[in-house]
Amino acid sequence: MLFNSLNFAIFFPIVFILYWFATKKNLRLQNILLLVSSYVFYASWDWRFMFLLVFSTFLDYFTGIKIFEATNNKKKLFWLWLSIGINLGFLGVFKYYNFFAASFAEGLTQIGFKANFGSLQVILPVGISFYTFHGLSYVLDLYKKRITPERNFINYSVFVSFFPLLVAGPIERATHLLPQVLKKREFNYSKAVDGLRQILWGLFKKIVIADNCAEYANTIFNNSADYSGSTLVLGALFFTFQIYCDFSGYSDIALGTARLFGIDLLRNFAFPYFSRDIAEFWRRWHISLSSWFKDYLYIPLGGSKCGIWMKIRNTFIIFLVSGFWHGANWTFIVWGFLNALYIMPSIVLNTHRKNLDIVAKGRCLPTIKEFLAVGWTFCLTVFAWIFFRAADVPHAFRYISKIFSGSLFTFPHFSGIGSAIPIVFITGIFIVIEWLGREHQYAIAQIGTKWYKPVRWAMYYSIILAIFFFAGSKQQFIYFQF
């Protein structure tokens, strides 16, 4: 069930009405309803993988209690590694088996051996990377004694399976979400209106910007050999906005939906394309995953509290793992490696925490220095996205080498360029709105809130009409495949 589908448009109001009216604000009933609706939501993708979700939930619930009750560290470690091993085992089998088997066989072929490990003809269960990381954060927090175990299975299951975040995050923490699941929730008017506004903005980003950009990006990337360097730059830019609006649009809808149920989820995006350096970009892009890796991988490895070489090593590790998390393809690993390279100068010079606030805070325009810094960071990001989008690493290199050819200075052209012009124009308006709203949770969080109701509503109608008239052909959310 896609967020931008008719099914969800029917499913969501039903759950909303039942949640606030039929449960009579009884917390237990509310949580049962959330769990049932979350399972219905997940089963609508593929009911056959329900067992995996339920098993993973039960595993972490059970091992969590065992870790807490263990009398010595050895036992704690046993239960912790059991949970980690099984969770990562599932992830390994469903997501990475074919990649490892093919890569290993290829490696053996290189040294003169012939090997065929076969391949698993299984589809990747939707959201497996997300709910596995939910569960892992829970058991790791228990081991570190940051939390106590949740003994009510329903409450714990809601934490893992809450439908707005189930298939593409944000990757929640028990310390943040579980207390909300356990606390009595009252309807809050302004919170609900804010949630609806964020959903509207998320739908606009996904349906108008991402879905349209996807069409042009696909045309250009899939036929890159036939296009000029300038067209390939345009293709990379289309993908840059596609992936941002696709994923942040999804996150906006997820956050808005959760807010309508009185639950606040972790913020996942904070205007990353307005970053002044790569370190800032990574504090603003897929925040819940970046912070997960920081807390559960980077810091346990020693973080930045060790020597410079360890710091460099740890940085490379988390970027490579982060790349690999996205998918079983060398393109993601190269993308992660490239980002590690980008961030390295600021790690070595210890300037990675230089830009902690938003650019040009309290001002309308940035300074020239800020503008150049944002522009440069954006260019680096666009370059890295080429690896992320390419079919394989050789394709990415062919794509890049064609960009840096004489045809870079020709006028871009591809089939359907005429229809792309309005989308480029709308994307321009979108960037301006994002810039104006960059100090808030999402771009239109404050825009128009103090306007007269008719003007404010006219703005909402305009966004709805834009969604209606400029909708691109429906595309799967990119991050569902991760």
Add this chain to the structure above:
Amino acid sequence: MKQFITRLINFSLIGIIPLLAVFSTYLYFDPFKVLRHYNDYSYPYVIPNRDYISTTMFINNYKKNNYNSFILGSSRTLAFRPNSWRVYLSPKDTPFLFDASNESIYGIYTKLKYLDLHKVEIKNALLLLCRDASFSNTKNHKGHLFIKHPATSGEGNIAFQFVFFKAYLSPKFLFNFYCYKILGTYKPFMVGYIENRKITYDTLTNEINVIDQETEIIQNPAEYYAKRKNLFYERTGEKTDSLQRITKKHIFMLQEIKRILNKNNTKYKVVLSPLYDQVKFNPSDLSLLKKEFGNNLYDFTGKNSFTDNITNYYETNHFRPRVGDRILKLIYK
């Protein structure tokens, strides 16, 4: 909560009332002729969805006429008249023009699949493939002019109808449509929305006749082409398409088409359109098609007697029935 629900209802109502008003006019006019039943779709004043018309005509008339011979392809099939084709078929055969605007291999495949699934006899088939259109798509179109009939695409009827209502809601369409309704006549700015030509569709064979264009050429060819001098751009000789357009998905569909035709023992011919641009089919694509269809494939692309003669064309996209007649004569000799 009460305040939230009330405001949400108010917000929705204010948005829905104008929408309902527009919807009622849509129901009343049925501009694309997709809501009600029609026996004859001739003389459309709004550019129609040819796929819908062809498929509907087939569904409505199949039991009565027992069609067993099919011409499949894009709007360029208007040059291949079922009545001209009939000459090369056996007397009992009943041909039907099963065309669609901008028809892709996906469209041809789904139509044949539909016929096969419904156990319709496919005794003869004439497939028209175009270098620029047939292999541009591997799935259903999203635009209202090109989206496939739910019967062949297998997609939902509501979603199909929604595409047309959405097209009607487009400000450009509404403007042109109501200008035409008020003025009662075609104006140049209505191009792309309102049909300027007098077109008839045979209620038996679905044959297309562009009456006024054909009459104008016959009566005064010099004037017809002089008026459209700018349209017929200068060509610089034969070129070859460098772009390989046939992908794995297309190959699958071509194989399926061949399988269905073989299964039905169909006598079939595959014609590559003589396009005005004189661009030859991509050699790799051509060899792929030859591999699938062998001697049943006839290539008229590039520079030849059909494409050299400007008077063979209505405009740069569509060739005249006399071209179709001559091609039929050649391939059935």
